[in-house]
Amino acid sequence: MKTHFASIALLLLPLSALADGLDKGRIKELVLEAIRENPEIILEAVGIIEARESAAREAASAEVLSTQREALEQDPNAPVLGNPEGDVTVVEFFDYNCPYCRRVKPHMEALLAADDNVLVVYREWPILGEGSVFAARAALASRAQDKYEEFHWAVMALNGRAEEDSVIRAAEQVGLDIAQLRRDMDAPEVAAHIETSMRLARALGFSGTPSFVIGEALAPGLIEADQMIELVKQARAAN
Structure with missing residues (x-):
C-alpha cells in the first residue's frame, strides 16, 4: 500500500x-x-x-x-537445439544451478518430441554463483568439440550443485578433452554470449531463471510441456 x-x-x-x-x-x-x-x-x-x-x-x-x-532468435553465438529452420523459436534463459531449470528438462524434451518445427535457443545466464559461471563457460566452450547438447544434459542431470569439480566430471563422462575445454572457456565468444544474455535479460525485465521468450510471449518461471506447446501454437498462429 x-x-x-x-x-x-x-x-x-x-x-x-x-x-x-x-x-x-x-x-x-x-x-x-x-x-x-x-x-x-x-x-x-x-x-x-x-x-x-x-x-x-x-x-x-x-x-x-x-x-x-x-539478437534473441538468430544469434550465431547461441547454442541451439531442434529444427534450425523451425517456424517458431523458443528462447530459454537458464542457470545450471537453478532447480526449476533442471525440472524444465523433461518438458523441453517433450516439446521437441511433439513438434519437429521448433527451434530452441539457449541463453546461458549464470546468476547463481561462481559454480554457475564455471558451468556456463564450460558448456559454451564444449561447442568447439561439438558436444554442447550432450554436455548440457549431463550438467543438468548432476546430483547437487554444478561446481568446478562436478562440471569437469560431467565433461569427462561425455568424452570432452578437458585441457582443450579449459582453454576454450577463455575464448572471447564465451564471455560475449554471457554478456549478451545479461543485457537481454535486463532489457526484458527478467529477474530469475528459467525465463522464456516464445513469439510475443514472455514466460518467466517454470513452464511445463503443455504450456510450451500452447505458447508455440499461439506464436505459430500469429505468424
Missing part, C-alpha cells in the same frame, strides 16, 4: 486541491479522509495503478522484442 500511496493520492484528490499547492502532510490527510469515507475506492485505485503499470511493462517488453528479435 505504501508503494502506491503517492499514486493513489493523485487519483483521489480533486484537481482543485492539487492546484492549491497543498503540502504533503495536508495531501495525506485528505487522502486518508477520502478512504475512511469510501473505503472501497482504495481497491479501485490500486487496480487502476496496477493496470497502468502492467500496460507500461507490456509496452516496454513489446519494444524490446521488436528491437532485439534478431
Whole structure:
C-alpha cells in the first residue's frame, strides 16, 4: 500500500486541491479522509495503478522484442537445439544451478518430441554463483568439440550443485578433452554470449531463471510441456 500511496493520492484528490499547492502532510490527510469515507475506492485505485503499470511493462517488453528479435532468435553465438529452420523459436534463459531449470528438462524434451518445427535457443545466464559461471563457460566452450547438447544434459542431470569439480566430471563422462575445454572457456565468444544474455535479460525485465521468450510471449518461471506447446501454437498462429 505504501508503494502506491503517492499514486493513489493523485487519483483521489480533486484537481482543485492539487492546484492549491497543498503540502504533503495536508495531501495525506485528505487522502486518508477520502478512504475512511469510501473505503472501497482504495481497491479501485490500486487496480487502476496496477493496470497502468502492467500496460507500461507490456509496452516496454513489446519494444524490446521488436528491437532485439534478431539478437534473441538468430544469434550465431547461441547454442541451439531442434529444427534450425523451425517456424517458431523458443528462447530459454537458464542457470545450471537453478532447480526449476533442471525440472524444465523433461518438458523441453517433450516439446521437441511433439513438434519437429521448433527451434530452441539457449541463453546461458549464470546468476547463481561462481559454480554457475564455471558451468556456463564450460558448456559454451564444449561447442568447439561439438558436444554442447550432450554436455548440457549431463550438467543438468548432476546430483547437487554444478561446481568446478562436478562440471569437469560431467565433461569427462561425455568424452570432452578437458585441457582443450579449459582453454576454450577463455575464448572471447564465451564471455560475449554471457554478456549478451545479461543485457537481454535486463532489457526484458527478467529477474530469475528459467525465463522464456516464445513469439510475443514472455514466460518467466517454470513452464511445463503443455504450456510450451500452447505458447508455440499461439506464436505459430500469429505468424
